Amino acid sequence: MRNVMLEPILDPNKDAGSSRDAISFGQRAEPGLNTRHGTILTLEGISVSFDGFKALNNLNLYIGVGELRCIIGPNGAGKTTMMDVITGKTRPSEGQAWFGETLDLRQMSEVQIAQAGIGRKFQKPTVFEALSVFENLELAQKTDKSVWASLRAKLTGEQKDRIGEVLDTIRLTHSAQRPAGLLSHGQKQFLEIGMLLMQDPQLLLLDEPVAGMTDAETEFTAELFKSLAGKHSLMVVEHDMGFVGAIADHVTVLHQGSVLAEGSLEQVQADERVIEVYLGR
């Protein structure tokens, strides 16, 4: 059997911390994430068990700087658990998790991880329903997020422009003042993506971003993600194979908590084991 485990895409010329003059307004901006070896995320030997059930089993995954990686896998393969480990919601019982070369994700709280530059979109779109679209973006904005700063915070012209830009990007300019709770499902998805953009993270984790979107919206999202790759690193969990085919140059298949196959979409789709897992033969 052919081994489709590939080396992570390495691009040592690209340094996420310094090459991107990210718009940063607060002191929380990371002082240059160390991505010397071109890897923004390193998961090695990660295991997570819930009451004896191994949700993740010796998982190894590397995401390169500026890469757009799609994660696929049948239900219960551990995709969401993996995102929980990366964002600090679940602690692995074994293994290493590094953001860049120096940040140990196992030692950091959810808030610290978010501030360090990992953004996450949930499977079910989660926005602040009582607040307007504009206010949702305002809260997500990368800035000093301490209590004192929030008490005195006032939007600068620059920040308003940035919110305007993102509103344009996610095509919600006309709904800026509407309460987010009144948006359609697809619009909420876009708003949440917009909030991630405001956060300006270096690594975006997107859990089923096109679920519940129309075909046109899905197509637009694909365009958007492709334009983000390079500037940001993206990790997309998705079931929609058409969407995966449209965006991914690199696909990882998870099965029973570990990596089953890795490569281009054609490669993994041709893989015997992947077919077996998906079709249950």
Add this chain to the structure above:
Amino acid sequence: MNQPLMLTATQKAGPKVTAWVGGLVLLVLLAMPLLSLLPADNSFQVSAYTLTLVGKILCYAIVALALDLVWGYAGLLSLGHGLFFALGGYAMGMYLMRQASGDELPAFMTFLSWTELPWYWVGTEHFWWAMCLVVLAPGLLALVFGFFAFRSRIKGVYFSIMTQALTFAGMLLFFRNETGFGGNNGFTNFRSILGFGITEPGTRAVLFFATVMLLVISLFLGWRLARSKFGRVLTALRDAENRLMFCGYDPRGFKLFVWVLSAVLCGLAGALYVPQVGIINPGEMSPTNSIEAAVWVALGGRGTLIGPLLGAGVVNGMKSWFTVAFPEYWLFFLGALFIIVTLYLPKGVIGLLKKKDEQ
């Protein structure tokens, strides 16, 4: 009472008229202490009874507003705010007891044949230190309780039950004579505050005025908070705490800040309540009092600033009438009121008014 009048007036009103009505109510409230100084045969004279009653309700309104800050905005339902109110009241009461007893020990200590003041009574003969205690006692308790509760991510009904238990524990502690706060009877028989007789019309008028001021300041503070980014973070916290964390906000600090602020406001309200009403006892910490405060907020409309004030005014206004007219039925009525609000007015009286506006 001017509440029923205000209700019908705001029903027909747009926001501008509401502001007018608000201004009018404020004017009436500011005029009341002055009118109370008129000679008794003047037809405009406000009786000491009315002044005390309204002053008491205003103190409750401040509690309702403080509770709404944590419940309506941050989604933390506290069923123990009566404790903070009572602590502020007790701190003020300590000063009043020392004023009343002069150089002697307060009377209840003499009855227990204590010969010296417990350490925590030291300095309470000074008004300024008593004022510090009014802020520090509820503030520190809220800080410590909040720190551990929010650190352990206690939320929802568990949080409510814990606050309820806290106030119950406080009540049991203060019921004991050995605690040194007058046990069952609490503090009463006050004589003077800052050298002025506590029952003198002038003193009453000033206390009433101070209560109105505290209410206005609390309202202004709440308004500023609600409009700031901090207020929006609280709303976000209420609706989707996880999302907020993944946006990079630490919810603990935000909760703690608003929680302590709310407790301190309650303590200040309690400190103004005690000299006006003339008594403080552990009954103020009973869980039903705190639940009643939640009823005011729910009835008025949580998540708004005016709603809780309306709720506190309406419920207490009715209570003072009802308990005179049909004393046996008040609790049934209160229960029925709460059921009706829960079933038919999820946004409270304010929601009703707003709905009328839209039609």
